[in-house]
Amino acid sequence: MMALLRRDLALALRSGGGFGLSLAFFLIVVVFVPFGVGPDTGVLARIAPGVLWIAALLSCLLSLDRIFQLDWEDGSLDALALAPLPLEGVVAMKALAHWLTTGLPLTVIAPLLGVLLNLPGAAAPWIFLSLLVGTPALSLLGAFGAALTVGIRRGGLLLSLLVMPLYIPTLIFGALTASRAGDGLDFFTPFALLGGVTLLAAALIPFAAAAAIRINLR
Amino acid sequence: MMPDLGKYAVWVLSAYGAALVLIAALVIQSIWRDRKMARMLAEVEMRSVRQDGDRG
Amino acid sequence: MSIWEYANPVRFMRLSDRVLPWLAALSAILMLVALVWGFFFTPDDYRQGSTVKIIFIHVPSAMIAINAWVMMLIASLIWLVRRHHVSALAAKAAAPVGAVMTMIALVTGAVWGEPMWGTWWAWDPRLTSFLILFLFYLGYIALWAAIDNPDTAADLTSVLAIVGSVFAVLSRYAALIWNQGLHQGASLSMDRAEHVADVFYYPLVTAIIAFILLFVTLVILRTRTEIRARRLRALLAREARE
Numbered sequence: 001m002m003a004l005l006r007r008d009l010a011l012a013l014r015s016g017g018g019f020g021l022s023l024a025f026f027l028i029v030v031v032f033v034p035f036g037v038g039p040d041t042g043v044l045a046r047i048a049p050g051v052l053w054i055a056a057l058l059s060c061l062l063s064l065d066r067i068f069q070l071d072w073e074d075g076s077l078d079a080l081a082l083a084p085l086p087l088e089g090v091v092a093m094k095a096l097a098h099w100l101t102t103g104l105p106l107t108v109i110a111p112l113l114g115v116l117l118n119l120p121g122a123a124a125p126w127i128f129l130s131l132l133v134g135t136p137a138l139s140l141l142g143a144f145g146a147a148l149t150v151g152i153r154r155g156g157l158l159l160s161l162l163v164m165p166l167y168i169p170t171l172i173f174g175a176l177t178a179s180r181a182g183d184g185l186d187f188f189t190p191f192a193l194l195g196g197v198t199l200l201a202a203a204l205i206p207f208a209a210a211a212a213i214r215i216n217l218r
Numbered sequence: 219m220m221p222d223l224g225k226y227a228v229w230v231l232s233a234y235g236a237a238l239v240l241i242a243a244l245v246i247q248s249i250w251r252d253r254k255m256a257r258m259l260a261e262v263e264m265r266s267v268r269q270d271g272d273r274g
Numbered sequence: 275m276s277i278w279e280y281a282n283p284v285r286f287m288r289l290s291d292r293v294l295p296w297l298a299a300l301s302a303i304l305m306l307v308a309l310v311w312g313f314f315f316t317p318d319d320y321r322q323g324s325t326v327k328i329i330f331i332h333v334p335s336a337m338i339a340i341n342a343w344v345m346m347l348i349a350s351l352i353w354l355v356r357r358h359h360v361s362a363l364a365a366k367a368a369a370p371v372g373a374v375m376t377m378i379a380l381v382t383g384a385v386w387g388e389p390m391w392g393t394w395w396a397w398d399p400r401l402t403s404f405l406i407l408f409l410f411y412l413g414y415i416a417l418w419a420a421i422d423n424p425d426t427a428a429d430l431t432s433v434l435a436i437v438g439s440v441f442a443v444l445s446r447y448a449a450l451i452w453n454q455g456l457h458q459g460a461s462l463s464m465d466r467a468e469h470v471a472d473v474f475y476y477p478l479v480t481a482i483i484a485f486i487l488l489f490v491t492l493v494i495l496r497t498r499t500e501i502r503a504r505r506l507r508a509l510l511a512r513e514a515r516e
Contacts (some may be wrong), residue, residue, distance in 0.1 A: 144437060148430050152420050161416055164436065165409040166441045172448040181429050190451065197444065215429040222303045224318065226389050233385040234313065237331045237378045241488070244374045248492055252499040259506045266509055 004080075004090065011070070022059040022102045023109060030113045036181040041118040047076035048117035049178035052127055055113075057138060057167055061160050063102050064142040067094050068150045068213070077150075079215055087210040095136075095143040095205075103135030118210045123182030125192035130194060134174040138196040140205040141166045169197045283501050286360045288496050302489030308481035316473055328386045330477055334485035336379035339407060342372030342489065346414070347439050350432035362428035363504065365435065366418050367496030371489060373411035380404055380424065381495065399449040406445045410438050424504055 017123050037043060071077040080090050110131050111124045117129065145163035149155035173194035181188035312330030319326035342456035347364035352358060383401065384394045395401065417434055 083410065085500070117417055120444045141441075148417065148434060149420070151426070155420065158416055158420050162413045165406060165413060165445070166437070168406055169441060169444040169448040172445075176452060193448070193451070200440075200444075204437070208433055212430055212433050218426070224324050226323050229385050230324050230327050233328045233331065234309070235380045235504075236381045236385065237335070240374055240378050240381070244371065244492065248495050248499070250494055255499045255502040255506065259502045259509075262506055262509045262513070266452050266513065 004093045005032045005097055008094060009100060012066075012097060012101040022062050023105055025062055026055050026059040026106055026109065027113065029058060030116055033117065043104040045118040045120055045182075048114055048119040049123055049127055049182055050175045051117060052110050052114060052119070053134075053171055053175040053178065055130070056103075056131055056135065057171055059106055059161065060102055060138045060142065061126060063098065064146050064163065065149070065159055067098050067146040068141050069146070072150045074206065076212065078217060079145060081213065088206040091143055091206045091209040091213070092202075093148065095139045095209075099136050099139035101137050103131075107131040107135055120182040122184060123178050126181035126187065126191075129190065130174045130177040133191070133198055134170045134203060136172045137163065137201040140168075140198075140201040140209075142197070144209040144212065147209040147216070150213065151216040151217045155164075170194065173197060180206050277424065283360055283505075285502060287498060294491065294498075297487065297491045303485060303492045304480065304484035306485055308477060308484045311477040312481060316477055319474075322390060324460045325386055325389055326474065328382050329474065330481040331492070332379060332382040332386060333478060335382065335398055335484045336404070336487050337482060338489050339372055339376040339379050339404065339492070342368050342375060342409070342437075343439070343442070345493075346372065347435050350435040352430055354432050359428075359504070360499060360501070361402055362432070363500040364493060364497045365431070366428070366487075367500055368493045369411055369415050369418070371492045373408065373415065375485075376404055376408045376411060380408065388390045397453055399446070402449040402453070406449070408440060410442055414438065424507070 019053060030051065033047070034044060037047070054063060068077060071080065081092075082088055105181075107128060111119070111128050113125055114127055142159075142163055145159045145166070149159045173190040176190040177187045177194055180190065308330060312326055316327060316330075318324050344366050346365040349361045349368070353362040353365065380401070383404075387396065388394050414431060414434060417431050418427055421430060
């Protein structure tokens with residue numbers, strides 16, 4: 001299991017795609033927002049938590065189709081399905097690898113990019129913590145979408161359409177946590193629910209995604 | 219015949235209008251696709267029966 | 275004789291061929307009765323004026339929009355457990371009907387909201403949930419359309435329907451916490467004192483029955499189309515092999 005994780009991480013880092021690209025995309029989306037809504041710092045501060053969350057979510061979408069695509073194309077997914085390791089474990093490891101190379105870096109730089117948007121100081125630690133707790137759910141749900149569409153050529157757009165509705169609870173609770181923290185309001189409820197969604201995804205999604213892969217390999 | 223809808227006439231009529239258009243579109247599309255599929259299937263079935271006859 | 279007899283496509287085609295004309299006629303007549311009753315023979319509401327007449331479309335379509343998804347979920351589960359093709363195809367057939375009903379509920383709601391709340395759209399939990407439901411329908415339909423092999427498509431869309439249901443419910447409650455709404459509570463409930471007045475109640479129930487019949491008719495019709503499409507595909511594949 002650890003070997004699989006190391007292999008996936010090595011592949012992601014070597015191909016250089018997911019890692020740098022998602023971060024660059026994140027930066028560009030955040031830079032675009034003031035161009036779109038104007039440079040008024042008051043307005044930017046108000047929308048900053050939501051913008052950071054949406055930008056992180058979209059950057060996460062970019063690299064989803066790579067989770068299974070390469071292994072599918074060169075046949076190593078068949079090998080993994082036959083391996084003694086349960087397919088559910090393979091899915092969980094692949095989601096974890098995706099999170100380590102996408103979700104975690106996004107989480108780390110989000111408070112820094114918050115400076116560009118005049119993010120309130122009180123919200124900065126909570127944007128970090130809410131992304132830390134919420135982005136694993138994004139990788140897991142993304143792995144599920146990738147498992148559904150792995151057999152489809154040029155399935156990237158369909159993957160986004162399938163996955164984005166599943167992201168709604170995470171987005172709502174995550175952005176709500178950060179913006180309420182920024183306003184000095186009680187944010188425990190959305191934060192707890194955000195964690196709950198992630199735990200639910202961790203418990204449910206490996207089975208659903210493994211089932212989808214088995215169907216596709218049939 | 220026409221009931222007096224008062225100042226909201228435009229809204230009520232457009233709600234009914236939009237809903238009826240959508241329902242009609244759905245019904246017509248369903249019937250049209252069913253007819254088309256039945257026709258295509260009948261064609262192919264005829265063809266395969268004829269082929270089987272030739273062979274047998 | 276059990277209900278599973280109709281899971282056989284041939285039997286389903288034979289039975290539905292006999293039932294469908296009656297069902298179609300009945301739903302058309304009832305729909306006409308309900309809408310004419312609702313539109314011409316109900317009084318105005320003392321607060322909402324004539325806009326209250328929109329209820330006879332808005333509430334039934336919203337009910338069908340949600341229940342169509344529930345029906346798809348059940349049909350998907352039956353397909354996964356018992357491998358009945360008619361069940362999978364019925365789920366596929368119901369999706370566009372459910373999507374259109376969601377759209378009708380949203381459009382009539384917007385047209386009703388404008389004069390009553392002063393806005394076409396508000397990010398109210400109920401409205402938001404319906405928009406999210408619409409997105410789920412779109413994803414489901416798109417996944418069916420994207421996969422060539424019908425059995426694979428049926429399996430994968432079934433898995434999506436199950437996971438989607440969990441997250442659709444989650445989204446519903448997320449939206450509830452996210453924003454308190456303008457929308458009033460349920461129009462119908464078991465408690466007679468709570469729901470709408472009798473003059474609106476009877477035509478509304480008629481309209482709901484009419485919409486249910488319309489839904490059943492359309493799903494049966496579209497399932498027949500899908501069964502034929504499947505057979506056509508199989509025949510063409512055989513021809514190509516020969």
